[in-house]
Amino acid sequence: MGTNRKNPDHPVRPAYRISSIAILTAVTAVFTLLVRIPIAPTRGYINLGDVAIYFVAFTMGPVSALITAGLGTGLADIIAGYPQWALISFFIHGIQGFTAGAIMRRVITDTPDHLLILPPLRVLAAGLAGSAIMVLFYYLAGAAMAGFGAAAVEIPGNILQNVIGVFGGVLLTKAVLRAYPPVRELYW
Amino acid sequence: MKVSLFVRKDSYLHRFDPRAKFLLMIFSTVYLFLPVMQPFVPVLLASLILVLWTSLGLHEVLNPIRSIWPVLLMIALLTPPFYADDACAITAALLLRFTSISYIYYLYFRSTQMSRIILTLRWFGLPYQGALVITIAIRFIPYLAETFHQIRDAHKLRSGGLEQQLRPWKKVQSLIPVLTSVMIYSIKGIPMLSMSLEHRGLGALSTSGAKVERTAYKSLRNDTVLFTHLAVSGMIAVIFISLPWLFN
Secondary structure, three states, rough: EEOOOOOOOOOOOHHHEEEEEEHHHHHHHHHHHHOEEEEOOOEEEEEHHHHHHHHHHHHOOHHHHHHHHHHHHHHHHHHHHOOOHHHHHHHHHHHHHHHHHOOOOOOHHHHOOOOOOOHHHHHHHHHHHHHHHHHHHHHHHHHHHHHHHHHHHHHHHHHHHHHHHHHHHHHHHHHHEOOOOOOOHHHH | OOOOOOOOOOOOOHOHHHHHHHHHHHHHHHHHOOOOHHHHHHHHHHHHHHHHHHHHHHHOHHHHHHHHHHHHHHHHOHHHHHHHOHHHHHHHHHHHHHHHHHHHHHHHHHHHOHHHHHHHHHOOOHHHHHHHHHHHHHHHHHHHHHHHHHHHHHHHOOOOOOHHOOOHHHHHHHHHHHHHHHHHHHHHHHHHHHHHOOOOOOEEEOOOEOOOOOOOOOOOOOOOHHHHHHHHHHHHHHHHHHHHHHHH
């Protein structure tokens, strides 16, 4: 059984873990499905699922990010009518969230309550690593399914989605920390 | 908000055991990537379309194509420059593969209820807590989607809809207050959900300290129907695997 870093004597109960992962999985799916920003040149959309992924990675740690990112985006693919991508999204976004969470490990819990500053170098490293994994693995999976040419078309959109995801994730983390400091207790 | 692709019908595909369908789905996916089976992918695709037509109706046959046609167009346009020799054959193979994959997963999720998929995953060894996470997440998605719409509408009343004219990055910035509200609202619900799960006995320990399983999932039955459907699935797999030898 894991322990909460802010209060090591208080074990993180199984019901609390299940609830937090389930609700944040649903949030990730909702951000992926409902929040879409049109990109003018291609008339395509980018979604804000990555904002939720980086938020969970920054605030809840790598294990939570692994599960919520994988399940949330996989469920979103099934609901949106693209079930052929669900398994791929599950693994790729899961690894993306885990990597970003592992690099940002304990930043939230080790930062004093009155500070709302995320270390820029670690944010950059987490964002770069998470983005590189997502873009590279989607390219490889897309190439295996649809060929290198068609898979390459997705690269600029995926990079943009990750850039927005990292910056949006940082803004969201700081805004939530400011408005609701007990969010730090979610880390395990 | 619908949280699955499932459509209720009484077709043979709907009645087919979800575990046997799951195994067939995995088999078909692997089949598409085996080099020796490439000449027979059109046979697989034709079979998938036939199953879709006879189980869900003709109007369903074009549904997967409607969602994947931009990808098919990209494959047709961008694959040939990558290959000097056999460009047409490789392009055709990729078109067939991607279309087949889309049909395989569409068939499975269109004909299987989400609850049955979770029970199938349980049967294949998904832990109780993993199944519970998926179940709760699926139940919360429509609820949080509705909450998101309400919060966004409330914020729009203050912005006067001016965010529609913003550039993408400014749009993201303008969305942060909405996302913050949704996130805090969701996080505040965690202790309540956790408490209700504990009231149902989740994580409870007996007086001896052993774990007590007080809630449980129903199990899919291991009966003759399962055996028959697994046997049919096995026969289908054997027929497709033996195609290269049958035609040589």
